[in-house]
Amino acid sequence: MSPTVFLIAKLTRVDPATARRAISTARSQDEPDALPPVEFARGSGARVYAMAVFAFRRPLHFYVGLFGLVAFPAYELARVVEYLYGR
Numbered sequence: 568m569s570p571t572v573f574l575i576a577k578l579t580r581v582d583p584a585t586a587r588r589a590i591s592t593a594r595s596q597d598e599p600d601a602l603p604p605v606e607f608a609r610g611s612g613a614r615v616y617a618m619a620v621f622a623f624r625r626p627l628h629f630y631v632g633l634f635g636l637v638a639f640p641a642y643e644l645a646r647v648v649e650y651l652y653g654r
Contacts, residue, residue, distance in 0.1 A: 571622055574633060579615040589619040599624070 568583055576586040592604060593616065602608075607616035622629040 571629075575615060575618045575622060579611060579618055581611050581615050585612070586615055586619070589615045590623065592616065593619040593623045596620075 572583055572586045572590060575590070576583045579586070589607060589612070592607065603613070603616050606612050
């Protein structure tokens with residue numbers, strides 16, 4: 568399983584097969600303003616499709632944003648540890 572499929576599946580809480588379908592559907596769209604398919608129009612399908620479209624069209628933003636989701640809490644934790652043990 569590719570890292571993109573794994574990340575999208577975990578972040579949107581769907582199974583990897585749905586994430587794979589959403590990614591392949593997002594890649595096959597020619598027009599950026601096209602409506603999503605019916606299965607990805609509501610609920611968790613809409614979340615996974617939106618994440619797949621974003622990951623496909625702006626991969627650098629996608630991975631930098633995911634890095635930020637990990638880096639910011641780690642930074643805050645380091646500041647708390649420094650505050651508690653630095654004095």
